[in-house]
Amino acid sequence: MAKLQIKLVRSTIGTTPNQRKNVEALGLRKREQVVVKEDTPQMRGMIKKVSHLVEVTEIAE
Numbered sequence: 001m002a003k004l005q006i007k008l009v010r011s012t013i014g015t016t017p018n019q020r021k022n023v024e025a026l027g028l029r030k031r032e033q034v035v036v037k038e039d040t041p042q043m044r045g046m047i048k049k050v051s052h053l054v055e056v057t058e059i060a061e
Contacts, residue, residue, distance in 0.1 A: 007032065
């Protein structure tokens with residue numbers, strides 16, 4: 001299964017509480033932090049909600 005590299009490129013200041021919780025659930029706490037997650041429909045949905053805050057790169061295995 002493919003993996004996604006997710007990087008928080010914008011701050012969560014000024015976002016809605018649901019967006020902040022979504023970013024935290026992705027495992028991101030600080031700007032420029034990078035996490036690697038499995039590519040699942042649930043992950044894609046979470047990323048779509050905060051797509052304006054994150055940068056996603058697909059990693060092939």
